[in-house]
Amino acid sequence: MAKESFDKEIQFLRMLVLTSGAFSRQQFAERLGISVHTFDKTIRRLKEVVNSMHQHLQQEQSKEFSETLRFSYYDSTDPLLLFLFRAKSVKESESQRMSLLLGAMNEQALTAMELLDLCCSSLSSDLALPDEKTIRSDLKYLEAVGVIRREPGPRPYRYRIHNDLVRSLSDEELMDLYDFVDVMANTQVPSVQGYLLRDGLKKHLLRNQVEQHAVEPFLYKYHYYSRILDEAHLFTLLHAIRHRRKVRFLYFSPKSEKSYASKNTNPLFERDTEGKAEKTLPLKIVYDHQYGRWYLLSYGREGIRKYRLEGMTQIEEDEPAAEDWFEEKQSELADKIRYSWLIDTGRPVTVRARFYNPEGSEPNFVKDRVMLQGQWGQIVSEDHYSFIYEITVNGTTEIKPWLRSFGSSCEILEPIRLRQEMIAEWKEIQSYYESV
Incomplete structure (x- = not known):
């Protein structure tokens, strides 16, 4: 699956919140470390994402909603910046193919070859047709994230939507579940998955003709926009910790004059950035409730290191560490932060x-x-x-x-x-x- 990185959009939205639209285009681009042209292109893309999620809005309403990206984000009780996580992180061809696969498996359990035939007969002629390997890769990904399940039985395996829970609950029970998820997503960390689950439950309820007001019992005023944005990195780092793998990333300290640098692939256009290339072994992630910040505690060449997730971009996993050495460093960290109010390792x-x-x-x-x-x-x-x-x-x-x-x-x-x-x-x- 071709997942896109949201590093630039994350830093873009963070700066938008911090400056409240007070910067000019030139100031914004300079502070972020991008060109004015890239600034314009990025804000166009973000507006397109919003419009693609709210296609039912009339043209004027859609235009106003796009402008909330820059001017009215404090007026929303829902964390508007979460829309980045609801946005499509796959290619257009993958998006259409996924929709077809999920729609078909919602009706009945199907094999990979039956799904391949369906895609070849239903996809638009201007899109490349998938092969069997592509369909099996899609199914493996959807099964890994819990969207579909493989039915028991002999080969060829059959797959269907994994929605047994919502189908077995009554509307009243679903509303109780929705209320619980809504409260937990707005009061606990991490919360991105909770918001996505809440949205899925709401759509299911509305498909069952449950009244709109029945699924809006609570309203929240969201404060920590950066916390939601940093959750984009959270699960990548948790995966690295779980599998004892080192990570590489470009880091911008809180005191840095820039917070992002484009990843140039053409050596003729390479330029120095203020970010620092880091390679480290993640050991622990800590959340600061007082300021709404995430921290990574890790071990590198200089010993125990601390990073704010908001400054981390272009994160990639590296080689694994030996299990005994990893446990030794975790014990060393635990000893150093034994008396830490948060992450201080001082005397x-x-x-x-x-x-x-x-x-x-x-x-x-x-x-x-x-x-x-x-x-x-x-x-x-x-x-x-x-x-x-x-x-x-x-x-x-x-x-x-x-x-x-x-x-x-x-x-x-x-x-x-x-x-x-x-x-x-x-x-x-x-x-x-x-x-x-």
Whole structure:
């Protein structure tokens, strides 16, 4: 299957969200590391994707919907940027062939040769006709992703749509399942598969003439657009970890002036990029709930390395690692991040903080939040007015935003350096609100 890379579109959409359309075409292209011509071509392609998914819209509505890519993405309760994952990632000929195969197998179980005959008689004359090898490759792919199943029995094998679950449930049960998937997709990570499952269930319900309002019980305001975009890389990296394979990619650090570089195949047009070619062994993926970011922890020539998924492009799997060596590096990583609030591998330090109980508030929401989010920290002393929380962490950089988020309800006691840093930061914040 000829899968296309969405690296450029992912970085394009991320920049669109971050800049809110404030950049000119030239500024946008320079920051992204592409030409203005490529910028125009990319936005045309994205609009075509949106229109292809909403062919039922009238022309004016379709035009307005296309413009939401640039101007109105915050108005949607659904993560609009998810449409990239709903877009066709196969060639046009493959897309039409897949539709024919799935439509045929929805009615009855068929063999590869019967499906080949169907494709040859039904495909448009301007498309190349498939051979038996192509059809068997399609069937192998569809079976691997769980769309179809092979019926038990002797050769030749027969295949049919794998939709036993939705067919066995009543409309009421399907609506309950839809509600559950809707809630989980909007509140858990990762969520892309949940959104795609939700859409499939909705289409099935609507085909059964279930009222539209019956499948829209909840509305969500989506905040972490980058999180959804980074899930494009997530499962590639999880596959590499599961099979102990190294990966190669072009990396753009958060401080880099560019976030993408075209993959030039003609040496006459090669140019230096600000991305850095990396080769590393993925060990663990960590999600930062506070900022909606994914991180890759891996082992390379320089030891344990940390990458933000948003800076990774052109990811490809490389050679496998020995099982014992892989497990050794995973143990080494586990030891280094044992006291990490998130992914910090610095020197452990003990943090003590006093949290003040809110006056006249039951339940105590400050204490409840500390107990819920405080990880392995403990409350070491407590009185009617406050309690002291203690935790050992690798460095104070990652825990500081969490402590700061409590505002005046939190006072840092130790270490003294962290206390002085917090005092300086609060004084700086206070200066912003001085009278003019």
